[in-house]
Amino acid sequence: MIIPFSRDDLQGAVTVTLERVDDPAAIGKHPSADGFPCCTAEVDCPGKGYRALFGWVQLVRSTDNSSAGAAFDMDPFYLFEDAPSPYAFFGINPTLFDAPSRARRDPLAWTAHSYLAWTPMDDTERRVLPLVGFSWGFNIDSARRITLQQVQSLTAVDWDAHLPYLGTSHPGWVFDKWQPGSEP
Template sequence: MRFPFVREGRTGSIQVTVERVEDPAAIGQTAEARDFPCLTAHIAYPARGYGALFGWVQLVRSTDGASAGAEFEMDPFPLFAEGGSPYCYFGVAPTLFDSPARYTRAPMTWLAHTFLAWTPMAETIEPHVVPLAGFSWGFSIDHTQTIALRPARPLTPADWTTHLPLLTEQHPTWTFAPAPEHTPGG
């Protein structure tokens, strides 16, 4: 699925693929990841270098999470969980990859809200997040241990807005811009 976005007057897109893991070793996963989803999101954008710095913000609502699925929670990259950034990936046109496997196949639901964003660079770098586009994706496991994948679907500006209280609570030194009202082709 392709999601368009506009940053500083330039149009870009996100190519999102959600697929079933058939060969866990090929993606650096353990055998338990077989049949779980794996997401890859590539960015196409005409700028380069600093002009193509982006970050991914991902929040997850999971029945095996701290809130037992009642609320979305931040989903940081494990190596940087204590780093203080709302981004789980950041870099020059960074590819987002996620493979949320579990060791058991107990019934559960897992839903991610994933946003491409950027932090404007100026004479001073301020910790500020500007969302560009978002999508949801996930999976569920039923009582027969069957894993159903949830394909990527576009999110609305209202979805970003619902996450602002959590984002500002979890990252009080950062500011978060409102979501754009529309995207090209949206």
């Protein structure tokens, strides 16, 4: 799936690929990850330097999370899960990569909301402005079969529903509503 976005006067796109893991070692995972999903979202934006600086905010709702699937939680990159930043990945045209798996294949529903955003460098507050978002995930049924959830574009309504949680989770940051016109 290719999802276009605009930031200021720049037109960019995110290319999302969701595939089933058939060689866990090739992506640095344990053999038990075989059959689970692998998501890659690549940013293509013609900006240079700071104008190409973006971050990925990812939230996950899973039947094995702290709310038993009733709510979304932050999904930070595990090496930085104690960092006070809402971004799981951040950099110049950063690629989101995630390959969730479980050692046991118990029944499970797992859904991610992944958002590309940016933070203005000239603002006095650390502000997160969303640009584009998509949903993806997987389910494990009672027969231990893994099915991938189709990638779907998210909207301002989806982002705005996360704002109370984001503000509570990262009180040192300001999370803007998704501005009209920033969606393609």
